[in-house]
Amino acid sequence: MTALANPVITRRARFRLARTPHKIVLTTHVLTSVGWFGVALTVAFGGVAAATTNDSRLAHAVYQMIEMVPWLSIPLGLLAVASGTLLGLGTKWGLVRHWWVVAKIAIAVAVIVTDAVLIRRVAHDAAVNGNPIYGPIIAHVVVLAIATVLSVFKPRGRVNARSRSRPRG
Secondary structure: OOOOOOHHHOOOOOOOOHHHHHHHHHHHHHHHHHHHHHHHHHHHHHHHHHHHHOOOHHHHHHHHOOOOOHHHHHHHHHHHHOOOOOOHHHHHOOOEEEEEEHHHHHHHHHHHHHHHHHHHHHHHHHHOOOOOHHHHHHHHHHHHHHHHHHHOOOOEEEEEOOOOOOOOO
């Protein structure tokens, strides 16, 4: 029997998480991801409340709180990414084998970068000038919700989709 005919011989040995470590990493991933979504939802609620209230002191205080959010959101996002990476490497899904995983990575990077670069600045501007900040804070909720939907439904489609059928000739 040749190596090509025996899939066991041709496959590389892969890192796999054992049952208990897998559950620990999965639990960590779920908790950090849910926490990250909760922070984004709370910030969106606060931003809408600050923009619609007639109490300027309350609006100012909420915007100041939103300025501090990256100190919580970025570490949560990094923990979610780290645990998700470990899950991807240690399970059948792989890190960049499926489009839904690649989309989740892109979403995570986008949210972390906008937290680091944009949120604090626009929240400070809102606290000083009273300009509402609907866009980025609502976008974070939407894209993190999309990442959750992708995790639950795991739509089909591989990054390196190769045709399994051979042309007849």
